[in-house]
Amino acid sequence: MTDVTTEPAAPTTFRVPTDQATVRANDRQHVFHSWSAQGAITPLPIARAQGSRFWDYDGKDYLDFSSGLVHANIGYGHPKLVAAVQEQAGRMATIAPGYAVDVRSEAARLIASKAPDGLEMVFFTNGGAEATENAIRMARLHTGRHKVFAAYRSYHGATAGALTMTGDPRRIPSEPGLPGIIHFWGPYPYRSAFHSTSPEQETERALGHLRDMIMVEGPAAVAAIILETVVGTNGVLVPPPGYLAGVRAICDEFGIVMIADEVMAGFARCGEWFAIQHWGVTPDLITFAKGVNSGYVPIGGVIISEAIAATFRDRVYPGGLTYSGHPLACASAVASIQIFEEEGIVEHARMLGTDVIGPALTELAQRHPSIGDVRGLGAMWAVELVRNRETREPLVPYNATGAAAAPMTEFAAACKARGLWPFVHFNRTHVVPPCTTSVEEVREGLAILDEALTVADGYVTTD
Numbered sequence: 001m002t003d004v005t006t007e008p009a010a011p012t013t014f015r016v017p018t019d020q021a022t023v024r025a026n027d028r029q030h031v032f033h034s035w036s037a038q039g040a041i042t043p044l045p046i047a048r049a050q051g052s053r054f055w056d057y058d059g060k061d062y063l064d065f066s067s068g069l070v071h072a073n074i075g076y077g078h079p080k081l082v083a084a085v086q087e088q089a090g091r092m093a094t095i096a097p098g099y100a101v102d103v104r105s106e107a108a109r110l111i112a113s114k115a116p117d118g119l120e121m122v123f124f125t126n127g128g129a130e131a132t133e134n135a136i137r138m139a140r141l142h143t144g145r146h147k148v149f150a151a152y153r154s155y156h157g158a159t160a161g162a163l164t165m166t167g168d169p170r171r172i173p174s175e176p177g178l179p180g181i182i183h184f185w186g187p188y189p190y191r192s193a194f195h196s197t198s199p200e201q202e203t204e205r206a207l208g209h210l211r212d213m214i215m216v217e218g219p220a221a222v223a224a225i226i227l228e229t230v231v232g233t234n235g236v237l238v239p240p241p242g243y244l245a246g247v248r249a250i251c252d253e254f255g256i257v258m259i260a261d262e263v264m265a266g267f268a269r270c271g272e273w274f275a276i277q278h279w280g281v282t283p284d285l286i287t288f289a290k291g292v293n294s295g296y297v298p299i300g301g302v303i304i305s306e307a308i309a310a311t312f313r314d315r316v317y318p319g320g321l322t323y324s325g326h327p328l329a330c331a332s333a334v335a336s337i338q339i340f341e342e343e344g345i346v347e348h349a350r351m352l353g354t355d356v357i358g359p360a361l362t363e364l365a366q367r368h369p370s371i372g373d374v375r376g377l378g379a380m381w382a383v384e385l386v387r388n389r390e391t392r393e394p395l396v397p398y399n400a401t402g403a404a405a406a407p408m409t410e411f412a413a414a415c416k417a418r419g420l421w422p423f424v425h426f427n428r429t430h431v432v433p434p435c436t437t438s439v440e441e442v443r444e445g446l447a448i449l450d451e452a453l454t455v456a457d458g459y460v461t462t463d
């Protein structure tokens, strides 16, 4: 436990009650939380967050192995990033999107400079969902076609179109959604939809499946294929060799726009500026948010190829947002990219994957019978938990809730009791700390994971 005041410092220019009881009471009475039955939750009041940790009001600290919602790539309270937001608030706190503004121009230039060559323009949004919405709007208008292919194992955001593209069960309560979205199976060697026995076979069969689906849907009707370069929340599914190049080839063959959703995978998370740079593939559109400024102010966007930008040179782009390219958000994106460069954060995340997290998880898998698979890269890893390694029966069923999810709930509680905040989804825990986390802190978190995994081991059956 680190020394901490149990209440955040009170601001001097506005009034906010900072005591735990009032924070909790107002939250319960007035804050309507995401993805939750409001009566079933007890949000933890947080007093402070710094680096890779946050503190509750009792002074207990948690090492954050979830980076919030896998967004705080730079960690919490980075002094230079905080200063950038404060300075920009003094320079120009807000301005409509139609003007040319220094921080907006520079943010767009810097973001494009990190993307593959040929993607030079940026449309700014307030977050990831609006980025994927606008990406498919651009693709549809550019191609004059309406169908969009998206993976079943995916999350693309919670607005109407983004949720329809989303393959995971969060889509279902909002159906029927946007017409023309078609889901397909992407590669997942550990639980292959194609009964593959090797990553190479998985690539070949997954591409064959995608091609067949495009054939029967009518290639001339397909505007875009959107995929998470590395599938995030739905499993840290790293594409097997050749898969992304194969998708690119299919898109080229049929005149389909390839959209790489890098909202989670981008900005150092996978040890590159954009995860797709691991495979040397250039998509037509890249969506980003989260790690671009670690959420210090909401921002997202679409990076646009020259060909698609050209479509809207003489023709109006029919989309916009009041806060597109918000100065506070753009200033924080500029500062964040500069800090990433100064501190070597992309390289640090890559090293964490190759030298620390990857080897440590492989070692844990040898000792914990509940670990069925370990996969990832950079600061983005999944540990897939099973009841039986032979049958690969998941520790809890797909989309389990309540009692059926108890083994994962108990595992998460064991982590939290020891001061580690885990990322838990279905039968997996993801190791997704801030990309700035020190090697010592990562090892500290992995040691806690090691202890908590004995809870999962207790559910293992040998039949």
Ligand SMILES: Cc1ncc(COP(=O)(O)O)c(C=O)c1O
Residues within 6 Å of the ligand: 069, 126, 127, 128, 129, 130, 132, 155, 156, 157, 158, 228, 232, 233, 261, 262, 263, 264, 265, 289, 290, 300
């Ligand atoms: C891959 C991906 N795309 C889109 C989104 C949606 O982003 P936002 O929550 O900022 O709308 C997310 C959020 O988790 C994501 O992981």
